[in-house]
Amino acid sequence: MPRLVSHPDEVKIISRRFGLGATDIGKYIELDGYKAVQAAISKGPEWIISEMKASGLRGRGGAGFPTGMKWSFVPKQSEKAKYVLVNGDESEPGTCKDHLIFLYDPHAVIEGTMIAGIAIGAKMGFIYLRGEYRYLLKIMEKAVADAYAKGFLGKNIFGSGVDFDIVTQTGAGAYEVGEESALMESLEGKRGVPRIKPPFPAVVGLYGGPTVINNVETIASVPHILLMSGEAYAKVGSERNGGTRLFGISGHVERPGVYELPMGYNLKKAIYDVAGGVRGGKKLKAVVPGGSSTPVLTADEIDVGLDFDQMGKAGTMLGSGGIVVLDETVCMVEFALRTIKFYQHESCGWCIPCREGTDWLKKSITRLHEGGAVDKDIDNIRYLAENMLGRTFCPLGDAAAMPTIGFVQKFRKEFEDHLNGRGCPYKHSLEREEALV
Amino acid sequence: MATEKTTIFSPELAARFDKLVTLYPVRRSALVPMLLYAQDEVGYISTAVIAEVAERIGIRENDVQSVLSYYSMLRTKPAGKYNVQVCTNISCMVCDGYKILEHCKKRLGIGHKEVTSDGLFSLEEVECIGACCWAPAIQINYDFYDELTPEKMDQILDDYKAGRGKETV
Numbered sequence: 001m002p003r004l005v006s007h008p009d010e011v012k013i014i015s016r017r018f019g020l021g022a023t024d025i026g027k028y029i030e031l032d033g034y035k036a037v038q039a040a041i042s043k044g045p046e047w048i049i050s051e052m053k054a055s056g057l058r059g060r061g062g063a064g065f066p067t068g069m070k071w072s073f074v075p076k077q078s079e080k081a082k083y084v085l086v087n088g089d090e091s092e093p094g095t096c097k098d099h100l101i102f103l104y105d106p107h108a109v110i111e112g113t114m115i116a117g118i119a120i121g122a123k124m125g126f127i128y129l130r131g132e133y134r135y136l137l138k139i140m141e142k143a144v145a146d147a148y149a150k151g152f153l154g155k156n157i158f159g160s161g162v163d164f165d166i167v168t169q170t171g172a173g174a175y176e177v178g179e180e181s182a183l184m185e186s187l188e189g190k191r192g193v194p195r196i197k198p199p200f201p202a203v204v205g206l207y208g209g210p211t212v213i214n215n216v217e218t219i220a221s222v223p224h225i226l227l228m229s230g231e232a233y234a235k236v237g238s239e240r241n242g243g244t245r246l247f248g249i250s251g252h253v254e255r256p257g258v259y260e261l262p263m264g265y266n267l268k269k270a271i272y273d274v275a276g277g278v279r280g281g282k283k284l285k286a287v288v289p290g291g292s293s294t295p296v297l298t299a300d301e302i303d304v305g306l307d308f309d310q311m312g313k314a315g316t317m318l319g320s321g322g323i324v325v326l327d328e329t330v331c332m333v334e335f336a337l338r339t340i341k342f343y344q345h346e347s348c349g350w351c352i353p354c355r356e357g358t359d360w361l362k363k364s365i366t367r368l369h370e371g372g373a374v375d376k377d378i379d380n381i382r383y384l385a386e387n388m389l390g391r392t393f394c395p396l397g398d399a400a401a402m403p404t405i406g407f408v409q410k411f412r413k414e415f416e417d418h419l420n421g422r423g424c425p426y427k428h429s430l431e432r433e434e435a436l437v
Numbered sequence: 438m439a440t441e442k443t444t445i446f447s448p449e450l451a452a453r454f455d456k457l458v459t460l461y462p463v464r465r466s467a468l469v470p471m472l473l474y475a476q477d478e479v480g481y482i483s484t485a486v487i488a489e490v491a492e493r494i495g496i497r498e499n500d501v502q503s504v505l506s507y508y509s510m511l512r513t514k515p516a517g518k519y520n521v522q523v524c525t526n527i528s529c530m531v532c533d534g535y536k537i538l539e540h541c542k543k544r545l546g547i548g549h550k551e552v553t554s555d556g557l558f559s560l561e562e563v564e565c566i567g568a569c570c571w572a573p574a575i576q577i578n579y580d581f582y583d584e585l586t587p588e589k590m591d592q593i594l595d596d597y598k599a600g601r602g603k604e605t606v
Contacts, residue, residue, distance in 0.1 A: 001581075001583075002568065002570070002571050002583070003571060003584075081462070090567050091564075091565060091567070092565070093526040093527045093528065093564070093565040093569070094527060094528055094565070094569050095565075095567065095569065096567045096568055096569045096570050096571075098567075099567045099568065124462075130567065131473060131508070131510045132510070132566050132567065132576060132579070133567065134579035134605055134606075135579060135580065135581070135605045138605070167460050167461065169469070169470045170469075170470065170473065171469060171508065172469050172472060172473045172508035172509075172510040172511050173508045173509035173510030173511070174507065174508050174509060175564065175565075186469060187466055188463065188465060188466055189463070189465035189466050189467065189468035189469060189494070189496075189504065190465075190468075190504060191503060191504055191507040192507060192508075207462050207463060248569055248570045249570065250528040250532075250569040250570045250572055251527075251528055251531045251532065251572075252531060252532075256570045256571070256572070257570050258570055288527065292526070292527055292565075322528075322569060324527055324528050324531070324569070326531060327531075330531055335527065335530075335531075338525070338526070338527060338530050339527060342526055342527075342564055342565070345564060346564065348507070
C-alpha cells in the first residue's frame, strides 16, 4: 500500500482529502464534495471556463497546456456528441501521483469530469486507467456506482435537466496509450497508435466528436479551483503557473513520496528539505526532474523553480512531476541505457524515426556500456537522437531522444570512460541480465 | 446475443460482456477490457477466446489478433497462477529492483516470461508500474507490493505458495 508522506512546506489542495476516507461518498460530501459541480451547473459554462482560465491551471500530464484554453477550443455547436476523456494511463517512469488520486479521492475525478462535461456540453465522460491499476479501477467503479445511486450521475443530474454518464475502464499495458490520440484509438478498441494532428481532439476526437482530454490530476484539481476561485488558486503558484502540483520524489532520497508543493517551488529544496536529501549521506550526481523523458540536470543545476517556464529555461521540462534523484553511485551510461530500453520497448512502431531510432540507440548504448564502442559512437548516439526530434506523429520519439541527448551532453566524460574496450568502469550493484523482450 | 448460444466463458463473465458492449457508443470500444477479463478467467487469450470476442463485438478475428498483439499485458499462452512482475525501470532500478528480480529468478528457478514446473508461478521483468515512490515494487497478478527487500520478497512468495496471497480480480 502506498505510504502517505507529509511536509510543512506542502500546500494541500488536491491532496487534502488523502487519508481521510474520502473514497466513501458520504465522507466526500462532508469534505465539500459535489459542491463545485452544483455551482458549475447553476453558473454555467462561461463561468466555469473563465474561472479555469483565471486559475492558470496547466495540464498536469506533462505538456502544461492551459486547461481553460483547451476547454474553450471545443466548438459550442456540434452535430456529433462531445466527450470528456480522463487520461489515467499514468506510465511515465518516475510518476505515481495519479495512483494516489484514484486510491484516496476517486470522487474528485468524477466531479472534475462532470464539470468538464458541463463546460463543453458533453453528456458522457470516460475515465481510462492503465491496465496495471486494476485495484484502482475497482475503487473508481465503486465510486461511480455510488454516485449513480445518489442520482449525481445519470439522467437530470442535480435537477438540472442535464444528463451525464461516466464509463470507467482500463487499458492492457502500453505506454504509448498515454498519448492523447493513441488513447482515443485504444478506447475505440484499436491498437494504440497516434493520429495525425490537426485536427485536434477538441474538434475531432473520440468517435469523431469534439473531445476534451485531461490528465487525472488536472481533472481532480477542477472542483478545488471552483470552490476556492480561479484567482485564489492562481495566487498559490508562480507566474503563469497556477496552483500546486503533486511531485513524486523517488530514487536516492531519505523520504521518497508524493508531495503537494506550490508551482515554482525550488527543486533543490524539494530534494533536500522536503524529501530529506540524498540517502545515506552520499553525494548527489543527477536529477531527472519530470519523468524519464525530461532531460537530466546535474547536481549543480538544481537551484531552479519547479514550474513549466522555469524548467524550460533551465533546458529541461517540468513533465509529469516525477523527480528521480540519483546519487554518485549511478553509472549514467547504464541509466541512459535503461531509459532507452524502455522507449524502445514502448515505441508503437507507427513512425519510422521512433521505431528505428529507439532500437539503434538501444543497440549503440548497449555496445558502449559493454565496452565495444569507439570514439565516434558517442557523437553518433547524439546525432541519431537529434534526428528523431520532431519527426514523429506523437512525442514518444522526442521523449526517447531528449533525455538521451541530455545524458551525452552532460555526462560525456562517463560515456568516454566506457570507450575502447574498457566497458563500465563503475562498480555497481545492478546486475544486468537479458534485455526486456 | 451470445448468451443464447454456447459460450466458453462463465455465465457471470458472459453476462458482464453482454452489458459491456452496450456501455459505449460503439461495441468495439469494449474490446480491450473484454480481452483482459477473458484472460483473467481463461488464463490467456486462446483461439477460442479470440473467436468468441470477435463474434460478440462483430469484428473479424484478424482485428482482434491485431489489437491483442499490441498490449503487453495480453498473452497468448498461459502464465503461472501467480504472475510475478518485477519492475526494473529507473526509480526501481536505482533502488535495487534488479536485486529483487535476481532474487526471484533464483528462488523460483525460472527466468523472464518462464513458468515454474508446477504452474504456480511465472516471472516477468516489467516496465514502470506506477509505484516509483515506493520502490522497489512488484505486482503479483494485479496486486502491488512495494518497498521490497529480498526477505520481504521471500515472505510474499511463501504466502502465495501457501494460498495466503491477495487476489484482486
